[in-house]
Amino acid sequence: MMVEKRCEDDLLEKIKEAIVNLDIDNIQKLCKEAVDAGIPAYKVVTDGMAKGMDIVGQKYEANEYFLAELIMAGETMKEGMKVLEPYLKAGKMKRLGKIVIGTVRGDLHDIGKNIAATLLRSAGFDVIDLGVDVSPEQFVEAVRRNSPDVVAMSALLTTTMTEMENTIKALKEAGLRDKVKIIIGGAPITPEYAEKIGADAAAKDAVDGVNICKSWVSKK
Numbered sequence: 254m255m256v257e258k259r260c261e262d263d264l265l266e267k268i269k270e271a272i273v274n275l276d277i278d279n280i281q282k283l284c285k286e287a288v289d290a291g292i293p294a295y296k297v298v299t300d301g302m303a304k305g306m307d308i309v310g311q312k313y314e315a316n317e318y319f320l321a322e323l324i325m326a327g328e329t330m331k332e333g334m335k336v337l338e339p340y341l342k343a344g345k346m347k348r349l350g351k352i353v354i355g356t357v358r359g360d361l362h363d364i365g366k367n368i369a370a371t372l373l374r375s376a377g378f379d380v381i382d383l384g385v386d387v388s389p390e391q392f393v394e395a396v397r398r399n400s401p402d403v404v405a406m407s408a409l410l411t412t413t414m415t416e417m418e419n420t421i422k423a424l425k426e427a428g429l430r431d432k433v434k435i436i437i438g439g440a441p442i443t444p445e446y447a448e449k450i451g452a453d454a455a456a457k458d459a460v461d462g463v464n465i466c467k468s469w470v471s472k473k
């Protein structure tokens with residue numbers, strides 16, 4: 254067991270480093286190796302690639318990496334996800350509920366939102382991903398059309414966080430607010446902010462978000 258655990262840790266470390274080193278040529282091979290070794294695909298995302306993205310973010314803030322590196326890190330992560338997604342989907346068969354997710358208007362950051370969407374899918378939710386730069390009207394329209402259990406919003410910019418509040422207002426005006434639970438996430442989001450704008454929860458990270466959404470549908 255100890256050897257297995259070490260093998261798992263080594264592989265996850267290599268995957269983290271591949272993201273940090275923008276090693277787009279090897280990321281798929283490493284992800285494949287990890288799932289073949291029996292590491293759950295969600296763990297490869299959360300304990301491997303997402304940890305690498307954290308470091309990339311820190312390097313950007315320290316002016317060691319610039320925009321080109323950020324984009325490359327995002328592309329590297331997307332390549333890895335191509336290998337992992339089939340395994341994430343295969344996991345659970347029972348559908349737990351429906352979630353409409355998107356990054357709010359004016360905001361193009363989608364790496365975290367995509368991780369959340371992928372983990373929600375693998376947990377058994379039907380996820381309707383509206384993409385990035387989603388206006389309040391588009392959220393309202395998607396809720397009307399799909400009657401989801403949950404609306405999930407992502408924002409990475411302090412300047413676009415306010416669009417979450419605008420979306421909630423628009424849902425209220427459309428008479429749809431009470432038909433859904435609302436969860437928000439992204440680096441600048443806090444539970445205090447969620448409370449202030451009338452969301453039901455703020456997710457610390459994608460795994461926390463999945464647990465919150467699961468608790469909501471199990472209470473129904």
Ligand code: B12
Pocket residue numbers: 303306307309310311313314320323324327354359360361362363364365366368369405406407408409410411412436437438439440441456457458459460461462463
């Ligand atoms: C990558 C990146 C980019 C990439 C985005 C690529 C992409 N496809 O997403 C590019 C290069 C395009 C970019 C552009 C910009 N960026 Co930028 N970017 C980042 C960076 C380095 C990392 C973000 C990231 O992907 N992190 C990794 C993911 C995994 O983490 P995450 O998003 O937080 O998600 C996790 C959780 O928050 C959670 N989560 C997220 N959303 C949701 C939603 C739900 C429902 C749930 C449950 C969970 C959840 O799950 C994830 C995993 O646990 C951050 C710095 C940082 N350290 O955060 C800056 C950062 C966010 N960017 C910043 C800025 C300023 C910009 C630009 C304005 C730069 C410019 N001058 O052009 C533009 C804005 C473009 C726009 N209109 O959106 C600032 C924001 C400052 C602020 N306070 O508002 C930051 C903080 C950098 C900085 N320190 O200055 N950026």
